[in-house]
Amino acid sequence: MVELVVQKYGGTSLQTTGRMAEAADRIIKETKRGSQVIVVVSAMGRTTDDLTTLAGQVSSCPPAREMDLLLSTGEQVSCALMAMALKAGGVEAEALTGPQAGIITDFSYGDAVIKEVDPEPVRSRLKEGKVVIVSGFQGCPGGHEVATLGRGGSDTTAAVLAGALKADRCEIFTDVDGVYTADPGTITGARKYEQLDYESLSALAELGASVVHPRAAAAAEAWQIPLVVRSSLTEQTGTTILPGTWSPCSFPVIGVTSETGLSSFSLHEGADRREIGREWKNGLCPWKAVQHVKNRLYRIVVRNEEAPHTKSLLSRFGGRPDTGRALVHVIFRSKEEKQKAGSFMRDLPYTQDCFMVETQPHVWSMDVPERHRVNICQALHDRCMEKEAAPISAAH
Ligand code: ASP
Ligand code: MG
Numbered sequence: 073m074v075e076l077v078v079q080k081y082g083g084t085s086l087q088t089t090g091r092m093a094e095a096a097d098r099i100i101k102e103t104k105r106g107s108q109v110i111v112v113v114s115a116m117g118r119t120t121d122d123l124t125t126l127a128g129q130v131s132s133c134p135p136a137r138e139m140d141l142l143l144s145t146g147e148q149v150s151c152a153l154m155a156m157a158l159k160a161g162g163v164e165a166e167a168l169t170g171p172q173a174g175i176i177t178d179f180s181y182g183d184a185v186i187k188e189v190d191p192e193p194v195r196s197r198l199k200e201g202k203v204v205i206v207s208g209f210q211g212c213p214g215g216h217e218v219a220t221l222g223r224g225g226s227d228t229t230a231a232v233l234a235g236a237l238k239a240d241r242c243e244i245f246t247d248v249d250g251v252y253t254a255d256p257g258t259i260t261g262a263r264k265y266e267q268l269d270y271e272s273l274s275a276l277a278e279l280g281a282s283v284v285h286p287r288a289a290a291a292a293e294a295w296q297i298p299l300v301v302r303s304s305l306t307e308q309t310g311t312t313i314l315p316g317t318w319s320p321c322s323f324p325v326i327g328v329t330s331e332t333g334l335s336s337f338s339l340h341e342g343a344d345r346r347e348i349g350r351e352w353k354n355g356l357c358p359w360k361a362v363q364h365v366k367n368r369l370y371r372i373v374v375r376n377e378e379a380p381h382t383k384s385l386l387s388r389f390g391g392r393p394d395t396g397r398a399l400v401h402v403i404f405r406s407k408e409e410k411q412k413a414g415s416f417m418r419d420l421p422y423t424q425d426c427f428m429v430e431t432q433p434h435v436w437s438m439d440v441p442e443r444h445r446v447n448i449c450q451a452l453h454d455r456c457m458e459k460e461a462a463p464i465s466a467a468h
Contacts, residue, residue, distance in 0.1 A: 076109075079111050096158050108198045110198070112229050113226070116149065139181065151167040168194070171217075184219035186229075189233060189236035231287075231289075239297060245302060246302075247304070249306055258449070267313070280399070339372065373439050398439075401431065420451050426444075
């Protein structure tokens with residue numbers, strides 16, 4: 073049986089034409105094994121940031137449609153170059169933009185959701201024996217339009233294409249060699265998962281572990297596509313996410329993650345939570361976390377972009393914003409495991425100006441000053457790993 077493999081290469085894996093040539097070699101090797109290959113590419117290096125800066129130089133408020141037209145070019149550059157590199161290496165390849173590849177999205181420019189994939193454009197080229205290179209992070213909302221999927225959206229393109237074309241696996245090539253219990257770049261002692269289940273990957277992705285986009289994790293789960301997260305710089309096997317697998321480590325904590333770019337609001341005494349909730353729903357401005365402490369003081373955490381809107385929404389409750397905040401999360405396997413662990417996070421250093429907040433039932437979260445984020449994550453992760461030495465229970 074010929075295997076169908078989707079390989080996605082992120083920005084760091086395509087930073088230079090040299091890196092691109094290395095990725096091309098890897099793709100060629102996969103074809104020599106007899107596989108059919110679909111390649112999804114991100115923009116080279118920091119291209120998306122650079123294009124955003126350019127837009128900011130001509131407009132303080134760039135129109136969403138033209139912004140997407142601009143940003144989608146980053147992936148198209150990678151895509152065209154990759155097809156050229158493969159052809160130069162003697163492999164038949166064809167480059168497609170997201171719309172050309174049959175990726176249909178909704179009209180939410182800048183954060184579009186993939187609604188449907190027409191598998192034909194990719195399938196017909198595979199049948200011709202070609203490697204198909206698809207520009208990640210984009211699709212067609214209708215007509216001849218192009219919309220982007222939000223930052224990090226190329227992962228989603230890869231997982232959704234893998235699902236729609238019933239691929240045997242989807243490999244995400246990035247700059248880390250797998251999924252870890254914490255960010256291995258900043259946290260000493262972070263441990264790599266050899267295998268992981270979809271639910272745990274989604275929990276990590278949704279709460280700031282930037283290794284895979286949360287929508288990609290959800291798509292892989294929906295289609296039950298085996299997902300492999302690995303480094304393009306090494307031959308390490310990475311982390312495999314498979315239906316029905318479980319990590320050999322039956323530790324109650326999945327990982328320690330954090331989210332940055334947040335603002336927090338403290339609301340004065342007497343603010344009625346239900347009333348705030350109503351205000352919130354009407355304003356369509358979801359909070360990321362909320363704290364309800366004894367003295368009826370509320371703490372509400374939102375993304376920086378939502379801070380001005382939130383401020384006007386909460387003005388009658390006396391909300392004032394506190395910027396430069398981050399959320400740190402300890403993600404447990406279940407609500408029960410979180411309860412069992414009880415107060416093991418007490419007595420941490422850096423508790424000044426930190427607030428325990430509610431996010432999800434199986435997650436222990438704290439609203440902290442951004443500048444202490446890494447130290448606090450480290451302390452929490454150390455604490456969790458101490459516990460692992462004496463496992464609390466064999467979950468799952
Ligand atoms: N180039 C886009 C970004 O930087 C999409 C991606 O890399 O997945 O966010
Ligand atoms: Mg990414």
